[in-house]
Amino acid sequence: MSAAALRIVSSVCGRTWMKALRRPVLLSFSLAQPMIWMLFFGFLFQRYRVERPGGEIRYLDFLLPGICAMTILFGASQSGIELIRDMQTHFLGRLLNTPADRRLLLIGKLTADVSRLLAQATLVFLLGLVVGARISSSLPGLALAVVALGLFGLAFSALSCAIALLTRAPESMAVFVHLVNMPLLFTSTAFVPSRQMPDFLCLVSKLNPLTLAVGALRGSLLFQEIPSVKHSLLPLAVLALFLFGVASAALTRAAQD
Numbered sequence: 001m002s003a004a005a006l007r008i009v010s011s012v013c014g015r016t017w018m019k020a021l022r023r024p025v026l027l028s029f030s031l032a033q034p035m036i037w038m039l040f041f042g043f044l045f046q047r048y049r050v051e052r053p054g055g056e057i058r059y060l061d062f063l064l065p066g067i068c069a070m071t072i073l074f075g076a077s078q079s080g081i082e083l084i085r086d087m088q089t090h091f092l093g094r095l096l097n098t099p100a101d102r103r104l105l106l107i108g109k110l111t112a113d114v115s116r117l118l119a120q121a122t123l124v125f126l127l128g129l130v131v132g133a134r135i136s137s138s139l140p141g142l143a144l145a146v147v148a149l150g151l152f153g154l155a156f157s158a159l160s161c162a163i164a165l166l167t168r169a170p171e172s173m174a175v176f177v178h179l180v181n182m183p184l185l186f187t188s189t190a191f192v193p194s195r196q197m198p199d200f201l202c203l204v205s206k207l208n209p210l211t212l213a214v215g216a217l218r219g220s221l222l223f224q225e226i227p228s229v230k231h232s233l234l235p236l237a238v239l240a241l242f243l244f245g246v247a248s249a250a251l252t253r254a255a256q257d
Contacts, residue, residue, distance in 0.1 A: 012108025066190030080164025
């Protein structure tokens with residue numbers, strides 16, 4: 001990446017972070033909701049033990065990686081809100097009229113969004129340890145699991161941006177949360193292992209990208225497993241690349257309107 005391209009990406013990234021810090025409501029919502037779910041589910045089902053071939057594990061330990069991935073999912077779905085505000089203030093139009101490559105503008109924004117999401121997931125993880133969750137992780141496995149979470153966050157942040165650019169309405173974000181986030185969450189293994197799901201739901205969960213991210217993080221944190229590049233990272237990378245392309249096309253279309 002050239003020095004000029006790097007300046008564009010860093011400038012957009014810095015502005016996105018600054019706007020997020022100036023609007024703590026979004027950050028608070030993205031953190032408070034997962035914590036509420038972890039506390040309620042973790043203690044409500046504290047007597048529930050998750051069965052696996054190597055023995056049972058506590059439900060709170062099983063739940064923590066799912067809540068971290070849920071933090072990424074819910075936070076990523078809000079990424080498009082900033083673009084809608086920029087459209088309403090006509091800032092986005094002025095930005096798109098500059099000679100800067102629109103893909104670099106999108107990369108800068110998504111870099112800020114993904115780094116923010118990973119920071120929030122880390123904080124949720126640390127709070128989970130405070131309330132009693134126990135982990136047993138390996139450093140290489142944890143590093144690859146973070147990559148899996150980052151790819152998942154990149155994919156759904158890009159999807160949120162694409163929806164915002166195509167609909168240009170804040171109401172679309174609420175629809176996105178209810179029609180995409182919740183079904184995606186409850187058909188994944190974030191809360192329940194696939195072997196304890198009905199057969200049809202087990203099949204759906206295997207096709208769910210959130211299951212890939214949760215599985216990579218859970219395997220690393222609980223069982224010291226190295227996430228599979230072929231079965232976890234590669235599908236998430238393909239999905240992230242595809243949705244980035246969709247968001248980039250939507251941004252180009254917005255510049256032409």
